[in-house]
Amino acid sequence: MNKMPKEAFWNAVYKMRSNSISLSKYKHVVLGLIFLKHASDTFMAHSKTSKLIIKKTQNNEKYTTNNLVWIPKESHWSNIIQQAHHPEIGQTIDDAMVGIERRNITIRGALPKIYTGLDRFMLGQLVNLLNGVDTTKIQFSTLPRVYEYFLSIFAETEGVRGDEFYTPCSVVRLMVEMIRPSYGKIYDPCCGSASMLIQAGEFIQRHANKKDKEQICIFGQELVETTWALAKMNLAMHKIKGRIELGDGLYSDQHQCLQADFILTSPPLNITSYKGEILQDDKRWIYGIPPLVDVTFAWIQHIAYHLAPDGIAGVILPNSTMSLNTFGRGNIRKNIINDGLLHCIVSLPGQLFYSTPIPACMWLFSKKHNTKNVLFIDARSMGRMKDRTHRILDNIPQIATTYDAWCNHGYKDIIGFCKSVSIDKISLQDYMLEPWRYVGEINPNDKLHMRLDLPITKYSERQCKSNMIRETR
Structure with missing residues (x-):
């Protein structure tokens, strides 16, 4: 199968934007979901092959393993997929972001929690599109490349x-x-x-x-x-x-x-x-x-x-x-x-x-x-x-x-x-x-x-x- 041109992938994402959301806000909607999927996929793949190191401190738990983002069970991408067409998909995504921040102090306060109240059909389409992404079939080596490419396109568009x-x-x-x-x-x-x-x-x-x-x-x-x-x-x-x-x-x-x-x-x-x-x-x-x-x-x-x-x-x-x-x-x-x-x-x-x-x-x-x-x-x-x-x-x-x-x-x-x-x-x-x-x-x-x-x-x-x-x- 030929690799999907990066322009085609961007066009597919761009066409899903609801008229009710500005491009500057849509940027954070899309990039947040890309981050969530990549972090979840990477965590799950690593947890199957390596022993995760858990360090307990007096006030909270810090998880470290090769600079990976720790993904709690409730924030796994599989849970997002199950709720993709549910009326509360926006709240589900926001809760997933909160759960990740709670377990990862280095990105605390940085993840977008803006999905509640957004067009649920738009969110469902985006989630399904990202879920079907096989980075070996796109002109990128990894989802971080997708993230960087989308940053450049959003910058050019804005x-x-x-x-x-x-x-x-x-x-x-x-x-x-x-x-x-x-x-x-x-x-x-x-x-x-x-x-x-x-x-x-x-x-x-x-x-x-x-x-x-x-x-x-x-x-x-x-x-x-x-x-x-x-x-x-x-x-x-x-x-x-x-x-x-x-x-x-x-x-x-x-x-x-x-x-x-x-x-x-x-x-x-x-x-x-x-x-x-x-x-x-x-x-x-x-x-x-x-x-x-x-x-x-x-x-x-x-x-x-x-x-x-x-x-x-x-x-x-x-x-x-x-x-x-x-x-x-x-x-x-x-x-x-x-x-x-x-x-x-x-x-x-x-x-x-x-x-x-x-x-x-x-x-x-x-x-x-x-x-x-x-x-x-x-x-x-x-x-x-x-x-x-x-x-x-x-x-x-x-x-x-x-x-x-x-x-x-x-x-x-x-x-x-x-x-x-x-x-x-x-x-x-x-x-x-x-x-x-x-x-x-x-x-x-x-x-x-x-x-x-x-x-x-x-x-x-x-x-x-x-x-x-x-x-x-």
Whole structure:
């Protein structure tokens, strides 16, 4: 039997949405059911083959076994199926969620309990559809892949609001491949649905040794409660332990003492001003007080403050951060550059994000490779159009291996693409950071030659094939 196209599976779920429920709420209805089925199926399969470890404490029981979610009997998926067409199916699902939270402290308060009162025919159809899902016959390896795919489609469908809970997959992969998290503490201060933390965790599983894998600690914070819940479920589905806190990382930092080895983050691109007057004397502003009209310079210094002495960080920012000088922006940027913190700037193509077609950029900070040079990469012309409005960045290996070569050995400047520039020369440009200022221009007739000259290693060739497979799932 041929595998069901992922688009067909999404269409089947989307068509079941009742007119009485908004798309933003339907997202939580669907993703909650996917989580429930996956957690139940995984628990039942594991309980048949392994001995579950039960640890009793004075106040409650904690169940641990390879980061699995413990599913009490009343929350088993089989009970949901039996009640699929019962008038009280919504209450049955809510009760199942409550039962799971009662036994699993790490996801307590995160599961959606919104099913009571919803259209019972819609819920019954969704339950039956998911019950018939054989993940070996869909273009996904596991239900967590379904969860991630649906997150991306909901983000794309919701448009401007999409970037609030989901960073496009190709952007996340680029950041992960460049900073290469492999040990210690991983942190995302505005984690959304935890897509960056998930991909960082998967990278670690592929590349880190056993000892480093066991010592990895995941930290995150998210402002929006419903998105925080999505993040908690996402980590649980991928069997990744993490401390994801609820709240605004700038005003109510829940990880004040954290010194992270790797930081990956993408603050919302459509939010600019903030109530910075209450943070004027904050200890995080080591490079200058952020302007009240631009929250991005607060996030930049928040990241620098939480970076360990040998830490590496990547952050997605608006292009304006590379050049605006007003309201003290230029001085903050100058201080960061002169301190040797800034390591690399990548200008990204437009139409990567759901909230805006405007291009963004990636800043990489490194306390591990503190140098007197900055690498500039101009990737504005890279990628391919997924449809008329959205672009996918599929040149990740070329960019990542260029940065890796610059950090280690074998790097060469490529006109029109990359340039290593001294801080002294950056100062002559008034500390402006747009890569086009430094990489130079090439003859349009040489563009193909330039692309073929990009450093392609065996590693990057493997990644090219891997990326193509992931995008076509």
